[in-house]
Amino acid sequence: xxxxxxxxxxxxxxxxxxxxxxxxxxxxxxxxxxxxxxxxxxxxxxxxxxxxxxxxxxxxxxxxxxxxxxxxxxxxxxxxxxxxxxxxxxxxxxxxxxxxxxxxxxxxxxxxxxxxxxxxxxxxxxxxxxxxxxxxxxxxxxxxxxxxxxxxxxxxxxxxxxxx
Amino acid sequence: xxxxxxxxxxxxxxxxxxxxxxxxxxxxxxxxxxxxxxxxxxxxxxxxxxxxxxxxxxxxxxxxxxxxxxxxxxxxxxxxxxxxxxxxxxxxxxxxxxxxxxxxxxxxxxxxxxxxxxxxxxxxxxxxxxxxxxxxxxxxxxxxxxxxxxxxxxxxxxxxxxxxxxxxxxxxxxxxxxxxxxxxxxxxxxxxxxxxxxxxxxxxxxxxxxxxxxxxxxxxxxxxxxxxxxxxxxxxxxxxxxxxxxxxxxxxxxxxxxxxxxxxxxxxxxxxxxxxxxxxxxxxxxxxxxxxxxxxxxxxxxxxxxxxxxxxxxxxxxxxxxxxxxxxxxxxxxxxxxxxxxxxxxxxxxxxxxxxxxxxxxxxxxxxxxxxxxxxxxxxxxxxx
Numbered sequence: 001x002x003x004x005x006x007x008x009x010x011x012x013x014x015x016x017x018x019x020x021x022x023x024x025x026x027x028x029x030x031x032x033x034x035x036x037x038x039x040x041x042x043x044x045x046x047x048x049x050x051x052x053x054x055x056x057x058x059x060x061x062x063x064x065x066x067x068x069x070x071x072x073x074x075x076x077x078x079x080x081x082x083x084x085x086x087x088x089x090x091x092x093x094x095x096x097x098x099x100x101x102x103x104x105x106x107x108x109x110x111x112x113x114x115x116x117x118x119x120x121x122x123x124x125x126x127x128x129x130x131x132x133x134x135x136x137x138x139x140x141x142x143x144x145x146x147x148x149x150x151x152x153x154x155x156x157x158x159x160x161x162x163x164x
Numbered sequence: 165x166x167x168x169x170x171x172x173x174x175x176x177x178x179x180x181x182x183x184x185x186x187x188x189x190x191x192x193x194x195x196x197x198x199x200x201x202x203x204x205x206x207x208x209x210x211x212x213x214x215x216x217x218x219x220x221x222x223x224x225x226x227x228x229x230x231x232x233x234x235x236x237x238x239x240x241x242x243x244x245x246x247x248x249x250x251x252x253x254x255x256x257x258x259x260x261x262x263x264x265x266x267x268x269x270x271x272x273x274x275x276x277x278x279x280x281x282x283x284x285x286x287x288x289x290x291x292x293x294x295x296x297x298x299x300x301x302x303x304x305x306x307x308x309x310x311x312x313x314x315x316x317x318x319x320x321x322x323x324x325x326x327x328x329x330x331x332x333x334x335x336x337x338x339x340x341x342x343x344x345x346x347x348x349x350x351x352x353x354x355x356x357x358x359x360x361x362x363x364x365x366x367x368x369x370x371x372x373x374x375x376x377x378x379x380x381x382x383x384x385x386x387x388x389x390x391x392x393x394x395x396x397x398x399x400x401x402x403x404x405x406x407x408x409x410x411x412x413x414x415x416x417x418x419x420x421x422x423x424x425x426x427x428x429x430x431x432x433x434x435x436x437x438x439x440x441x442x443x444x445x446x447x448x449x450x451x452x453x454x455x456x457x458x459x460x461x462x463x464x465x466x467x468x469x470x471x472x473x474x475x476x477x478x479x480x481x482x483x484x485x486x487x488x489x490x491x492x493x494x495x496x497x498x499x500x501x502x503x504x505x506x507x508x509x510x511x512x513x514x515x516x517x518x519x520x521x522x523x524x525x526x527x528x529x530x531x532x533x534x535x536x537x538x539x540x541x542x543x544x545x546x547x548x549x
Contacts (some may be wrong), residue, residue: 006418009321025337026391029340029343034366
């Protein structure tokens, strides 16, 4: 029966002990501890959420730069393409111009050659005529000395000279 | 007394084991009265007879018997789980503790060593005191117990349990003030050393005991729950230490558990909201059931803390009885060979008692949180009932 009969002394001292504990620990232990724990949890949560934010930001930036890169690549391609076209055009143009020029020159040369030929022929003809006249003169002079011979000479000369 | 002293250290090793075998202890208790009666009878016979050789032999034999039967497991166990006015250390050495008596003639303070282990009365200026069955009684001029005077004195001595209790309080203050200090020194850093051992337990009380039962209002009751949890736990653990600073059965004492239950009852009642009181005085039943239900609910207000009180007391006391019973087996059978069975069993039970020490602190705190949670319930939540 002693076992289940609370003794006043222990009740008294337990009450005092418990009250001391709850006041001292409540004020100087539980309060700062709970506060520190809450603060730490808050800071961890903040750190996690800011990390998450940073990650999102990074993804966004990555996407953006990729987008930029894509645009830049497309631009480069266009520029290259345009340049190539331009070059092709230029070359083609140059070729055309050169061709025409060459053609013109060739045509000019041809005309010149023809003219020269005509001039040369004319000269040849006039020379032939002069020669003929000279010959004729010589012949005439000889003939004038000997009529018969003159005539024979003329005939010979004429045989020799062939009009080309 | 001598035998108890001899194997007290052993007992201490095995304190944890006793919980499981508590039935056995009932059997052990039953042996006790018969033995005492036998030895007294034997002494009487010896004096009456002539001193013939035969009789002398008989007498010797009976004396031997009487001596050996001094080992009485139930007496030993009950002595251990009860409170006492001095703290037995080893053999014949005890630590005297202060006796504090509040008497009609004023406060009396003296050392328990004056009683010489309860064998002698001690006379102060006011009364003559003596310890009888762990209680301080007042003797009258004829050296008889003065019942009337005994009733007027209030014994608030620093007994073994009170001393152990104060050691636990000092330990708790030391541990938690230094841990709180560690929190101040490591702001924004990871917990270190002892702090990181205590922190998970504090978080356990907060996240698994307080928050689920108390909801948003948990913060207000955290100091109470943490204090009660660590107070019970440390006293349970101290009780498991077999030698001096531990070994007292504080949390297995009904006075200790009664105070904790009473505090819990006060916290519940003071914080009881509209929902709590309407549950008791206006339950959701037809009005004609009120005469039946209202008394039941009022009764229930008291049974909850009483259950807390009995549960802790019974569990811890059973644990102590179990360990002591197992160790007593060695002395009951008077054979060291039994130790090969009793010691491993005691170790096994001791380990279980370590778990029980935590578990009972947890259960007490858990139920206290649950009851407080019911008391502070918000009206909207009550609609589900």
